[in-house]
Amino acid sequence: MKVEVRFFARCREVVGEKVKELEVEEGMKLQDFIDLLLTRYPELRKVRLIVSRNHNYAPLDEELKEDDELAVFPPVSGG
Amino acid sequence: MITNEDFSIDELVRGMKKPEIGAIVTFLGVVRADAGLKGLNVEIYEEMAEQELRRLERAAREQFEIEAVEIVHRAGSLKVGENIVVILVGAKHRKEAFQACEYLIDELKKRVPIWKKELEE
Numbered sequence: 254m255k256v257e258v259r260f261f262a263r264c265r266e267v268v269g270e271k272v273k274e275l276e277v278e279e280g281m282k283l284q285d286f287i288d289l290l291l292t293r294y295p296e297l298r299k300v301r302l303i304v305s306r307n308h309n310y311a312p313l314d315e316e317l318k319e320d321d322e323l324a325v326f327p328p329v330s331g332g
Numbered sequence: 333m334i335t336n337e338d339f340s341i342d343e344l345v346r347g348m349k350k351p352e353i354g355a356i357v358t359f360l361g362v363v364r365a366d367a368g369l370k371g372l373n374v375e376i377y378e379e380m381a382e383q384e385l386r387r388l389e390r391a392a393r394e395q396f397e398i399e400a401v402e403i404v405h406r407a408g409s410l411k412v413g414e415n416i417v418v419i420l421v422g423a424k425h426r427k428e429a430f431q432a433c434e435y436l437i438d439e440l441k442k443r444v445p446i447w448k449k450e451l452e453e
Contacts, residue, residue: 262447308380331446
């Protein structure tokens with residue numbers, strides 16, 4: 254199934270991409286997805302990662318669905 | 333609310349005033365002139381940020397006896413001295429307004445997907 258991945262701040266700079274469509278296995282969990290990201294983009298290992306799902310913070314055992322929007326970003330620093 | 337434009341605190345205060353409000357506390361975040369800093373670039377994951385801001389407001393209303401909340405955060409590149417974020421809280425009494433305002437800015441800094449990047453000289 255396909256999911257959309259958006260990269261922000263330091264993660265976007267390290268990966269060099271803003272948005273990417275990825276093909277992943279059905280029923281993949283968020284933790285598996287993060288492992289996939291780290292293998293595909295090893296440079297992400299040096300950034301403290303947060304991955305949100307469909308605009309929400311999600312538990313690592315949450316299951317992904319077709320057309321999910323995942324976002325990959327470093328700790329937030331707004332305000 | 334997320335915006336690239338600057339905002340007017342006077343307008344926001346005027347828009348907030350209601351007969352039952354006896355206290356309005358305002359927090360304004362401004363670009364500070366740290367050593368060698370020319371300005372800041374503020375990046376925001378807008379869809380998620382808007383949702384987190386709504387969630388923050390709901391949480392504040394549940395925890396504190398308040399009447400109104402306004403939050404505006406700017407995106408884009410900002411020079412030293414420019415406004416970054418404003419939070420206004422209206423309540424019957426000052427204590428809740430102060431507490432809720434501090435809660436909101438503290439939680440915003442922890443949860444809302446916004447990133448500030450220093451722009452050096």
